[in-house]
Amino acid sequence: MSEAILSATGLGRVFKIQHKGRKQDLHAVTDLDLELHTGRTLGVVGESGCGKTTLNRILLLLDTPTTGEVWFKGKACTTLSGEARREFRRAVQPVFQNPFSSLDPRMRVGKIIAEPLSTITGMSRSDIEKRVGEVLEAVGLQAADARRFPNEFSGGQRQRIAIARAIASKPEVLMLDEPVSSQDISIRAQILNILKDLQAEYGLGCVFISHDLATVRFMADDVIVMYLGRVIEKGTAQAICSTPAHPYTKALLAAALPPDPDAPRPELPPQGEIPSPLDPPSGCPYHTRCPLKFDRCETVRPPMFAAPHGGAAACHLLDPEIAQ
Amino acid sequence: MPDTAMALTSNAGRFRAFWRQLDWPLRVALAMLVIFVFVAIFGPWISPYDPLQGSLRARLAPPVWQEGGSWAHIFGTDRLGRDILSRIIAGARISLTVCVIVIALAGAVGTAVGTAAGYFGGWTDRILMRLVDLALSFPVILLALLLGAISGPSFTNIIIVISLVLWSQYARMARGETLKIRNEDYVDLARTSGLSDFRIIWRHILPNIAPSLIVIATLQVGIVIVLEASLSFLGVGVPPPAPSWGSMVADGRSYITSAWWLCMVPGLAILFTVMAVNLVGDALADRINPALRGRNI
Amino acid sequence: MMTLETETPLLEMREVSVRLGRGAQAPALIENIDLKIFPGETVGLVGESGSGKTTLGMALMRLLPPLLDQGLSGEIFYDGEDIANLRAGELARLRGGEISMILQDPMASLNPIFSIGNQLKEGLRLNATAKGNLEARAIQALESVRIPSPKTRLANHPHQMSGGMRQRVVGAISLTRSPRLLIADEPTTSLDVTIQYQFLELLKDLQKRMRMAMLFITHDFGVVAKMCDRVAVMYAGQIVEEGPVRDIFNRPAHWYTRALLESVPTVDHAPERLPTIPGSPPTITGRPRGCRFHPRCANAQSKCLEPPVDVEVGAKHHAKCWFPLRAQRGAA
Numbered sequence: 001m002s003e004a005i006l007s008a009t010g011l012g013r014v015f016k017i018q019h020k021g022r023k024q025d026l027h028a029v030t031d032l033d034l035e036l037h038t039g040r041t042l043g044v045v046g047e048s049g050c051g052k053t054t055l056n057r058i059l060l061l062l063d064t065p066t067t068g069e070v071w072f073k074g075k076a077c078t079t080l081s082g083e084a085r086r087e088f089r090r091a092v093q094p095v096f097q098n099p100f101s102s103l104d105p106r107m108r109v110g111k112i113i114a115e116p117l118s119t120i121t122g123m124s125r126s127d128i129e130k131r132v133g134e135v136l137e138a139v140g141l142q143a144a145d146a147r148r149f150p151n152e153f154s155g156g157q158r159q160r161i162a163i164a165r166a167i168a169s170k171p172e173v174l175m176l177d178e179p180v181s182s183q184d185i186s187i188r189a190q191i192l193n194i195l196k197d198l199q200a201e202y203g204l205g206c207v208f209i210s211h212d213l214a215t216v217r218f219m220a221d222d223v224i225v226m227y228l229g230r231v232i233e234k235g236t237a238q239a240i241c242s243t244p245a246h247p248y249t250k251a252l253l254a255a256a257l258p259p260d261p262d263a264p265r266p267e268l269p270p271q272g273e274i275p276s277p278l279d280p281p282s283g284c285p286y287h288t289r290c291p292l293k294f295d296r297c298e299t300v301r302p303p304m305f306a307a308p309h310g311g312a313a314a315c316h317l318l319d320p321e322i323a324q
Numbered sequence: 325m326p327d328t329a330m331a332l333t334s335n336a337g338r339f340r341a342f343w344r345q346l347d348w349p350l351r352v353a354l355a356m357l358v359i360f361v362f363v364a365i366f367g368p369w370i371s372p373y374d375p376l377q378g379s380l381r382a383r384l385a386p387p388v389w390q391e392g393g394s395w396a397h398i399f400g401t402d403r404l405g406r407d408i409l410s411r412i413i414a415g416a417r418i419s420l421t422v423c424v425i426v427i428a429l430a431g432a433v434g435t436a437v438g439t440a441a442g443y444f445g446g447w448t449d450r451i452l453m454r455l456v457d458l459a460l461s462f463p464v465i466l467l468a469l470l471l472g473a474i475s476g477p478s479f480t481n482i483i484i485v486i487s488l489v490l491w492s493q494y495a496r497m498a499r500g501e502t503l504k505i506r507n508e509d510y511v512d513l514a515r516t517s518g519l520s521d522f523r524i525i526w527r528h529i530l531p532n533i534a535p536s537l538i539v540i541a542t543l544q545v546g547i548v549i550v551l552e553a554s555l556s557f558l559g560v561g562v563p564p565p566a567p568s569w570g571s572m573v574a575d576g577r578s579y580i581t582s583a584w585w586l587c588m589v590p591g592l593a594i595l596f597t598v599m600a601v602n603l604v605g606d607a608l609a610d611r612i613n614p615a616l617r618g619r620n621i
Numbered sequence: 622m623m624t625l626e627t628e629t630p631l632l633e634m635r636e637v638s639v640r641l642g643r644g645a646q647a648p649a650l651i652e653n654i655d656l657k658i659f660p661g662e663t664v665g666l667v668g669e670s671g672s673g674k675t676t677l678g679m680a681l682m683r684l685l686p687p688l689l690d691q692g693l694s695g696e697i698f699y700d701g702e703d704i705a706n707l708r709a710g711e712l713a714r715l716r717g718g719e720i721s722m723i724l725q726d727p728m729a730s731l732n733p734i735f736s737i738g739n740q741l742k743e744g745l746r747l748n749a750t751a752k753g754n755l756e757a758r759a760i761q762a763l764e765s766v767r768i769p770s771p772k773t774r775l776a777n778h779p780h781q782m783s784g785g786m787r788q789r790v791v792g793a794i795s796l797t798r799s800p801r802l803l804i805a806d807e808p809t810t811s812l813d814v815t816i817q818y819q820f821l822e823l824l825k826d827l828q829k830r831m832r833m834a835m836l837f838i839t840h841d842f843g844v845v846a847k848m849c850d851r852v853a854v855m856y857a858g859q860i861v862e863e864g865p866v867r868d869i870f871n872r873p874a875h876w877y878t879r880a881l882l883e884s885v886p887t888v889d890h891a892p893e894r895l896p897t898i899p900g901s902p903p904t905i906t907g908r909p910r911g912c913r914f915h916p917r918c919a920n921a922q923s924k925c926l927e928p929p930v931d932v933e934v935g936a937k938h939h940a941k942c943w944f945p946l947r948a949q950r951g952a953a
Contacts, residue, residue, distance in 0.1 A: 047813040060516050089518035102509035106531045112510075119518035154901050155670075165513070184669040184902065185840055186917075189884035189895035196894065211814055218886040218895065241888040255814040256888050257843025261866045269822070270815035273783055 003074060004035040005205050006059065006092065006173050010068035013054050019278055026278055028054040030229045032068070036173065041199060041206040043220030043237055045213060045252065049277050051229040052209045056177045059207065060094055061085075086119055093166040095195075097178040099158035103150040109136075109161055110146030116169040135164040139194055156187035160194065167198060174199070176219075177209045192218060213256045217241045225249050228277055228285040231304075235311020245307035246315050248286045268292075284316065292317060346607075353603035360597050364420035367413045375414035375567050378405030384583050399589045402575060408585070411567035412593050418568050419597070422482065423548045427541050430487040434494025435537060439525055441495070442502025453499070459492040464551075465558070472560030482561045486551050490544055497540055501533035542605035546598040553594050569594050629701065630657040631802055631834050632681065637695035637705070639673075639680050641905070647692065648906050650676040652858045654695070658802065663828065663835040665845040665866070668855030669902050674838045677855070678804050681836075682722060683707065699802075721800035725807040727787035730794075731779040737763075737790050738775030744797040762793040767823060785816035792824065799831055806838040821847055842885055846870060851937075854878050857903050857913035864938030872949055874932075874940035877914045912942065920944055 011032040014025050029051040036042050046052045057063040059070060061077055070077040072088050080088055093116065096102045103112055113132045117123055123131075133143030139160040150158060159179065166174055176195065180188040196219065199206050208219045216223055216237060223240040225233040225248065233246040244250050247268055254266030272289035275281055281288045287297040296316050305318035316322055346354070363370070383405035388398050399408035441452040468485045475481065505511065505528065514524045553570030555561035562568035569590040576586025637654040640647040651673035658664050668674040679685045681697055683704060697705040699720070724730055732740060741759040756775075763771035766789040779787055788808060795803065805824070809817035825848060828835055837848050845852055846866065853863040854875065862875040873879040883896040900917045903909060909916050915925035922944070929941045 047815060057512075060512075062512055062515060086518055089516060092516070094513065094516050096509040096513070098509060102513055104508075104510040104528050104532070107527075115514060115519070116517040156901050169517075185842075186669055186881055186884060186898040187901060189886075189897040190899075192886070193894050193897060214886045214888045217888050218891050237891065251815050253888060255818040257818070257841070257847050258887055258889075259842035259846050259870060259882060259885055261846045261849075261870055263846065270818050273785060274813065274816070 004071070005038050005073060006036040006207075007071045008032060008034050008055075008059065008068060009071070011055070011058060011065050011070070012067035013051075013058060013063065014066045017278075024278055027229050027280065028277065029058070029065070032226075032229075032231055034224060034231075036205045036207060038172065038205050039199075039203045040222065041208050041220045043216035043223040044207060044209045044226060045211065045216050045223060045240075046226035047211055047252075047274060049228065049274055050226040051277075052226055053177065054229075055226075056094070056175055056207070056209055060092065060175055061088065090116070090120060090169045091171050092173045092175065093169065093171040094175040094177065095159075095162050095166050095179045098182050099155055099162050102162050103158055105150055107150075108146065109148055109150065109153075112150070112161065113146065113165045113168050116165060120169060131168055132164075135168045136161075138167065138198070139164045140190075156183055156190065159183060159187075159191055163191070163194060163198070167202070170202070172205060174204050174206045175209075176206055178211070179208075180215060181210065181212065188215075195219065213241055213252055225252070228275065228280050230285060230314070232286065232315075233307070233311065233313040234304075235307060235309050235313075239307075239309035239311055243309045245309060245311070245313040245318060246286075247290045247292050247317075249313070251289070284314070296322075350603060350607050353600040356596060356600040357604055360416055360600070361420065363413050364416040367417045371410040371413045373407035373410040375406060375410040376565050378402070378407075380405050384579070384586075386583070387585050387589070390585070400583070400585050402572070402586055403579065403583075406567075408572075408589055411572060412569070412590060414567045415569040415572060415590065415593070416597075418562055418566060419549050419552060422479075422486070422552045422562075423545050425483050426486045426490065426548050427544055429483065430491035430544075431494050431537065431541055433487070434491035435498045435530075435533075437491070438495035438498025438500075439502050439529055439533070442499040443506060443521065443525055443529060449499075452495070456492045456495045459488060462488065464489050465554075468555050468560045469558070472558075477556075477560050477563040479562060482552060482555055485555065486548055489551065490547065493540055493544070494537060497536055498533055501536050502529055505529050505532045539605065539609040542608050543602065546601040546605070549594060549598055549601070553590075628659055630698075631660045631700060632656075632658040632836075633696075633698040634677075634681060635696040635698070637677075637680060637693070637697060639676055639685065639689055640692035640694070641689070642692055648908075649858050650689070650905060651680065651855075654860055656853060656860065656863075658834050658836060660801065660834050661828075661832045662850045663837055663848055665849030665852040666836060666838045666855060667840065667842065667845055667852060669840060671857075671902055671904065672855040673858040674855050675806055678722075678806050678836065678838050682720060682804060684722075718798050719800055720802045720804065721795035721798070723788070723791055723795055723803065723805045723808045725810050727784065727791045727811070728779060730791045731787060733779055735778070736775065737777050737779065737782070741775070741790070741794055741797065744794045747798070762797055763790070765796070765827065766790070766793045768793075783816075785812055785820060788812060788820055789823070792820075792827070796827060796831065800833055802834045802836070803828070804836045804838070807840070809844065810839075810841075817844075824848070842870075842882060854881075857908050858905070859913060859941060861914065861942070862938075862940040864935065864940075868935055868938045872935065872938075872947075874934040874938065874945040874947070875914075875942050876918050876920055876944075876946065878940075879946060880919065 011029055013029040014027055017024055017026050032055065034042065044052050044055065054063065058065050064078060072092070075084065077088065110132050113135060114128050117128050117131060132146050136143050136145055141157065141160055141164070150161065153161065179195065180191050183191060192215065198204065208216060210216050220237045223235060223237045224231045225240065225246065227248050233240065233244065233249045240249060241253065244253055250268045251270035254269050268291055271291065275288055283299045284297040284302050287293045290297065302314045302316045302319070304312040304314050307313045307318055343351070378401065383401060383403055385394070385397050385401040386392050387400040388395055397407050397409070399412065401407055437452050437455070441449040464485065467488070471481045471485060511524060511528055514528055552561060552568065553573065556568040556570030557574040559574065561570055564571060572590035573587050576583065579586050634654050634656045638652045639650045641650070654677060666674045666677065680693055685693060693705065695705060696703055738759055741762055742755045745755055745758050759775055760771045763774055768774055768786060768789055782790065809820055812820060821844065839845060849866050851864065852866050852869040853860045854869070854877065855861065856877050862869065862873065862878050869878065870882065873882060880896065880898045884898060886895060898917050903913065911926040912929045915921040918925065924943045929943045931939050931941050932945055933939050934945050934947065
């Protein structure tokens, strides 16, 4: 496969926070690797506290990792400066979850969409106007909508505006952080289709962050599953959603309730609470909730083992020695 | 020009609709405020006498409704025979000038400090906010007296002293509001678009915190007028013979038993203006705050 | 749960509307709602935002804000008694006692300054039939919602608990007086999926044990499929389809229901594109005449400009549509 357009190696982020009167380290992301290739979508799945938001912010250079590095087209990102940084800003664009928070209420839509273009040199006013019209039409709105304010639009339309903005600078990577979870169900499919169409049309690389395996299955080619800041399973979307190897992924799959009243009961239903990332369990981070745990899980943190589905998972049960 | 005519009628219509929403105290307050500003601006042209020139023959004339008063001096005259109405009119101009300069100065400094503290956080925030605490714990009157003692009463002093007291309010409000806006996704989006911090503050933060700051500015008009009057009363404010309302009250103090109107008239001018300003300011605050809060109604 | 034909409903709404104002022409949040809930069954109320599902829940609790409560019309029978005309004082007897509610945000239902134990005991104290040690009963209540080490938890304040724990406490409080009807308004929307699953299991189990009826308000078809016996689908203030849960999922009769079901992605397969419903749900003042769904419907015809009648399409299964679907889903 060709060189990754965006990748991360050994990524870690520690927040120093004040908790119950004393300073503590919060390991939001630990030792994370990922690769994103042009034209493909990488799904990132996890629940609250798994570090997916921190990961998104690091990959957008909104936050600096404590350890590790983000690579963009083979260049280390923490040292990017001047022209290279501007190029990164043009090429990597986000869409956030909440379209009410992501559009400045005091700006006209045209100005909001043109904002990523303002750092690109050599664009005349009429070029910008033309581009704004183009992208508005690309997401199913009208060029004339550029003159209106965000509060004149519904939630679904606002998210379309946010997408139009994201593609305005002809980016190569889209970072999608739960882009449909605040939307009504009849709107979700519309937004997901738009994103998928745009990705195919422009050959974008997408990172799709979600807590919902079903939308990830629809959007993503490859998936990483995160738990308490670590990747615990990775593989193709099809593999993760049909033959997951890690007990946590199985629990997630069981919790993704199918719209079918006669669905069989899952074999490994989820149990227990998500531990606080301030006080992560020893050994395997999932052992406190795992119905299959044994002695070793409490003391030794499992490395990634090859999984039957072709990917890998961090579970002792996949250790070839134990499997015997 | 039919276009301008159209605009005028629609503006008039909008004004009428706006006026109808107000309850009567607010209407009175708004009218008084308009009169205050009008008088302050056009004072020299409507004033019946020169506020600085008196005639000793007419000194301590009572107002028109008192025995011995005459329509020549509606509010009477002071100990130097100067017309009090003319001095009130001239005083309005001083009050308004002080208000405008102080609010512009304190507003600019306070907003800059508060926005920077809220936006950058960390050490910037800690240092700037200690500065605000310092400003809040400053003994104002003492400082005013000190400055007055060193350089004598002057217009510049009064501006400096009042601004020193008031800027911290803007700083606190600007910081709080900036912290709120800072967490909105559109600020992060602006950063991912490569905008500099300064441009983000200018384009996204300031327009969104402006309404709250305008409310503070309106409410401060009253405080400025009272502070200016108090300092002038203490003799460290606007230097004589300029007719500040505060120094007029001070002037009349020694005649309080024989010619009480010398204190009463400027005192009432202060009272009514400040009340009007506060009423309007409160109404504005009520109108703007729900708009900020009530997003998901 | 099967309901017998002869059984009387625990709750029945007849022609219930909530309008913004008193006139019959005032815009309606919900319009002409007929709904029955029988003892022990779970009725799902599905709809998008603005469909009026929360308003419906509030209306039958008589918890609408005063301005909307004035616009309430129709009849609501609870256990044979018309509660639509009750006064506030008489309602209080029902609210915490026989009818209980769980809302989306557990923090909004708990008082942040009192301990969990304090709030539980308050609920228990109001219960006239409750006898014995309050402390013991509070611990019992926490145990019933499977909160580990309930004794130490009693001293906790809401902010010291996770979202899932808080929602269980809310559940424990609303169940202290053994309600006969529980209204759950999106109780799991703020929870993580693995926590949601456990809460739903718990709720289902408690419902079975206490034999209470439940009105489950949600926008999530997966949750409906797991929890409900009967389903009412709401669109733009009306119930457009109602029927047994299997019929709704396997043989939806209303075009809206089918389109909505098809647009939900599943983990089983990834199609190239998802079938969509064009446009967005109408606002309260911008609702179209005739069938509310016709501007977005794939099968809209001129007949659809007239208000559709409720048609019986199966056993206890009816839909407000001029051209209801009759085929098995996926067969055509």
